[in-house]
Amino acid sequence: MPPCRLGLKIFCIVMALGAAGASRAAGDAARGKPLAYTCLGCHGIEDYKNVYPTYSVPRLVGQQPDYIVAALKEYKSSDRSHGTMHAQAATLSDQDMEDIAAYMAGTPLKSIGSVIGTPPAKVAQLCVACHNKDGVAASGEYPSLSGQHADYLARTLEEYKRGDRKNAVMATFVTQLTATDIRQIADYYAQQKPALQTLERRSSLFSAKN
Numbered sequence: 726m727p728p729c730r731l732g733l734k735i736f737c738i739v740m741a742l743g744a745a746g747a748s749r750a751a752g753d754a755a756r757g758k759p760l761a762y763t764c765l766g767c768h769g770i771e772d773y774k775n776v777y778p779t780y781s782v783p784r785l786v787g788q789q790p791d792y793i794v795a796a797l798k799e800y801k802s803s804d805r806s807h808g809t810m811h812a813q814a815a816t817l818s819d820q821d822m823e824d825i826a827a828y829m830a831g832t833p834l835k836s837i838g839s840v841i842g843t844p845p846a847k848v849a850q851l852c853v854a855c856h857n858k859d860g861v862a863a864s865g866e867y868p869s870l871s872g873q874h875a876d877y878l879a880r881t882l883e884e885y886k887r888g889d890r891k892n893a894v895m896a897t898f899v900t901q902l903t904a905t906d907i908r909q910i911a912d913y914y915a916q917q918k919p920a921l922q923t924l925e926r927r928s929s930l931f932s933a934k935n
């Protein structure tokens with residue numbers, strides 16, 4: 726195998742992740758539904774905001790279930806620092822996470838092979854191997870970004886930069902992004918289709934929609 730450097734770097738990381746993420750049992754969405762009840766208090770309300778600092782709660786419908794499980798494990802272990810999500814994930818077993826992910830994600834997004842607008846140069850150079858030009862995940866371990874809230878995407882990139890999210894792969898790529906790049910990339914991916922969506926919470930006393 727050739728050495729992992731220069732242009733081969735991204736390829737090598739992709740191969741290493743692919744090998745590590747192979748084969749996982751699918752979750753049971755029916756079991757996940759009641760477990761996800763409290764989650765919808767935030768993730769089930771369109772445009773719901775985290776407070777201090779203020780940014781949008783991420784959309785999960787259409788996301789990759791394997792990625793949702795990985796994210797929950799990172800909140801549980803505090804590789805991602807977020808007090809509320811740590812508390813939410815701390816009591817979940819691996820099976821709970823699989824089942825909740827199957828319920829909340831629904832059918833993962835599939836690329837339709839076209840983009841809206843022109844991808845920023847750094848997207849083409851650095852991001853497409855895993856997130857594609859349209860933001861639809863290249864495989865299950867990666868998050869889809871298309872249609873995600875722009876302010877949430879920008880926030881996460883800043884967190885990888887600061888080390889508040891500890892992820893070796895993303896840490897490598899964000900070092901190459903300026904504040905302007907982050908804004909442009911977040912806006913670009915947020916407007917792509919097919920888009921991630923919010924799982925609307927049904928029959929709530931507090932929701933005007935139901």
Ligand code: HEC
Nearest residue numbers: 763764766767775782783793796797805807809810813825
């Ligand atoms: C009080 C509001 C709130 C509740 C309740 C809540 N979340 Fe979250 N969730 C958030 C916020 C805010 C974030 C973004 C955190 C960050 O900045 O990393 C988040 C992030 C996530 C992510 C990461 C998404 C991504 O794109 O990386 C997943 C997955 C998730 N939550 C699942 C859940 C599940 C499952 C539950 C229920 C067990 C739950 N959340 C309950 C507010 C909430």
Ligand code: HEC
Nearest residue numbers: 738739851852854855866867868878881892894895898910
């Ligand atoms: C080699 C694969 C790879 C490449 C290339 C890559 N990423 Fe990622 N990206 C990932 C993985 C894996 C995660 C999940 C990390 C974690 O668990 O927190 C991620 C997470 C993210 C997130 C957080 C999404 C969320 O829902 O919380 C954003 C935003 C993101 N990447 C944007 C980018 C951008 C912009 C680039 C190019 C500058 C890029 N990525 C390049 C693999 C990659």
